[in-house]
Amino acid sequence: MTEAAARRVPGAPCWVSLIVHGLATTQEFYGRLFGWEFSPGPDELGPYVRALLQGKEVAGIGQLPPDRHLPIAWTTYLASDDADATAEAVRSCGGTVAVGPLDAGRAGRLAIVSDPGGAVFGVWQAAEHLGTVLKGVPGTPVWNELVTRETASVAKFYQVVFGFEAEAVVSADFDYQTLHLEGRPVAALHGVGNALQRDRGPHWMTYFEVADTDESAARVVELGGHVLQPPRDTPSGRLATVADPEGAVFTIQRSVGG
Incomplete structure (x- = not known):
């Protein structure tokens, strides 16, 4: 077991999150499957919790607005030292920027993008939140x-x-x-x-x-x-x-x- 609290090399997967319709029922599922506990926030992007193991952050789960019907899928976030520059590189290389870049409070700055084939992933520029702490x-x-x-x-x-x-x-x-x-x-x-x-x-x-x-x-x-x-x-x-x-x-x- 090792902790992974250091800032990630740009490009390295650093976080995973899931946006769902039923936040409470999803917490119940993963809590019972993986033994996760949950702490709130940040909620700048709507209701959101961080999953904890041994008190350390391992993943995030948020809630979709009731009128949004997006595919329910785990999103991999890749680390970046500059989310805006990475988003621009995604665009110039044939990808798409769907959300952001925007600030997630003091946690960091993010963008949701897709590659030229349409695969969605996140870009995470860490501030206070470096990503998954336990591995x-x-x-x-x-x-x-x-x-x-x-x-x-x-x-x-x-x-x-x-x-x-x-x-x-x-x-x-x-x-x-x-x-x-x-x-x-x-x-x-x-x-x-x-x-x-x-x-x-x-x-x-x-x-x-x-x-x-x-x-x-x-x-x-x-x-x-x-x-x-x-x-x-x-x-x-x-x-x-x-x-x-x-x-x-x-x-x-x-x-x-x-």
């Missing part, structure tokens, strides 16, 4: 991965905007690139071709560490969620892809050696 224990984000049709066209976007170095897995039937910063893998691009769901399109997937993938997948169902891909073994650990009661998709993982 490596069950209930914390452990990995972030872009699921897209094919990686070649979008890899250049992330390399130019954030300075990633991309390392491709050389395989005729596996389109996968790991994104590195300062020599360390921080995220990945996964091309799934025609297996990409048309109703979702390209999207960033959040992986959460769990103590037991099978038990957690069963718990998801007990709590009103769904298992989309049942537990399976991979080189990085045992994974299952699941959805919460409002349909937000995420992956649970017991990491190798975890």
Whole structure:
């Protein structure tokens, strides 16, 4: 277990958040699944809570205005030293800026953007709030991965905007690139071709560490969620892809050696 309170290298995933219709019921689901507790704020953008483990911030959940009907999805935030400059780079490289850049009180400055394929992600310029403080224990984000049709066209976007170095897995039937910063893998691009769901399109997937993938997948169902891909073994650990009661998709993982 290590704490991750230091300012992130620009481009590194630093936070995940979820905006839902039912804030209280969503807190109940994740509280019982991951053992999260919650503290309020900041509420400049509407009702919002931060999820805590061991008193340390690991994720955020906010509430949609009743008249807004947006897709319910976990959003990965990538760190930036200058959200305005990053948003401009997103635009100039063929992406879209949907929200901001704007201040989130004293916590920092953010933008919600999408890459040229339409995958939505956040940009976070930290002030008082540096991002996820705890990692490596069950209930914390452990990995972030872009699921897209094919990686070649979008890899250049992330390399130019954030300075990633991309390392491709050389395989005729596996389109996968790991994104590195300062020599360390921080995220990945996964091309799934025609297996990409048309109703979702390209999207960033959040992986959460769990103590037991099978038990957690069963718990998801007990709590009103769904298992989309049942537990399976991979080189990085045992994974299952699941959805919460409002349909937000995420992956649970017991990491190798975890």
